[in-house]
Amino acid sequence: xxxxxxxxxxxxxxxAETVTLSCTYDTSENNYYLFWYKQxxxxxxxxxxxxxxxxxxxxxxxxxxxxxxKAAKSFSLKISDSxxxxxxxxxxxxxxxxxxKLVFGQGTRLTINP
Amino acid sequence: xxxxxxxxxxxxxxxGQHVTLRCSPISGHKSVSWYQQVLGQGPQFIFQYYxxxxxxxxxxxxRFSARQFPNYSSELNVNxxxxxxxxxxxxxxxxxxxxxxxxxxxxxxTRLTVL
Numbered sequence: 001x002x003x004x005x006x007x008x009x010x011x012x013x014x015x016a017e018t019v020t021l022s023c024t025y026d027t028s029e030n031n032y033y034l035f036w037y038k039q040x041x042x043x044x045x046x047x048x049x050x051x052x053x054x055x056x057x058x059x060x061x062x063x064x065x066x067x068x069x070k071a072a073k074s075f076s077l078k079i080s081d082s083x084x085x086x087x088x089x090x091x092x093x094x095x096x097x098x099x100x101k102l103v104f105g106q107g108t109r110l111t112i113n114p
Numbered sequence: 115x116x117x118x119x120x121x122x123x124x125x126x127x128x129x130g131q132h133v134t135l136r137c138s139p140i141s142g143h144k145s146v147s148w149y150q151q152v153l154g155q156g157p158q159f160i161f162q163y164y165x166x167x168x169x170x171x172x173x174x175x176x177r178f179s180a181r182q183f184p185n186y187s188s189e190l191n192v193n194x195x196x197x198x199x200x201x202x203x204x205x206x207x208x209x210x211x212x213x214x215x216x217x218x219x220x221x222x223x224t225r226l227t228v229l
Contacts, residue, residue, distance in 0.1 A: 045206075101172065
């Protein structure tokens with residue numbers, strides 16, 4: 001079975017700083033996809049960024065980028081120039097190619113302080 | 115375009131009752147998935163439906179059931195409610211469904227409280 005682990009239950013940084021959230025996963029498969037979702041206090045789960053395992057290039061979306069290390073099964077999220085609106089729970093998620101479900105980590109609560 | 119919509123927003127039930135939660139996918143999306151998110155945890159997969167057929171089921175008891183309608187909307191039903199069923203129920207839709215990977219987009223969720 002696939003598992004996703006987020007080892008940082010909570011993190012807190014000052015506005016404009018850079019922060020990195022960690023995620024590791026376990027799978028014996030070769031073709032899969034990784035995601036970071038953001039869940040603010042409104043509870044809406046919002047896609048932040050997506051990475052295909054077959055792509056060596058790390059995905060980027062504006063201030064958000066990932067460091068995907070396939071051999072180490074690591075998928076960290078870097079938020080640059082953090083903003084107050086980035087305050088939220090962040091979930092790392094995994095799905096196999098052709099699978100029907102997302103497997104989520106336990107989440108990291110990120111607080112951006114003014 | 116409207117995103118994924120869910121109703122109701124909040125719901126309070128008592129133990130032993132039945133509940134029905136509803137979800138409308140993004141226009142053009144044919145696949146709907148349901149997740150349960152207990153407070154303080156990540157979402158857990160319950161079901162996926164594609165073209166009105168169940169394509170995946172998580173580790174949940176038979177008290178949980180779902181269906182998908184011809185317009186691709188979906189219902190999640192839970193019978194004989196237990197206190198432990200209290201959670202946020204999330205619905206997600208994606209375009210292609212089983213056998214293909216594409217990103218799932220989530221609705222705002224239904225908060226169920228069982229007393």
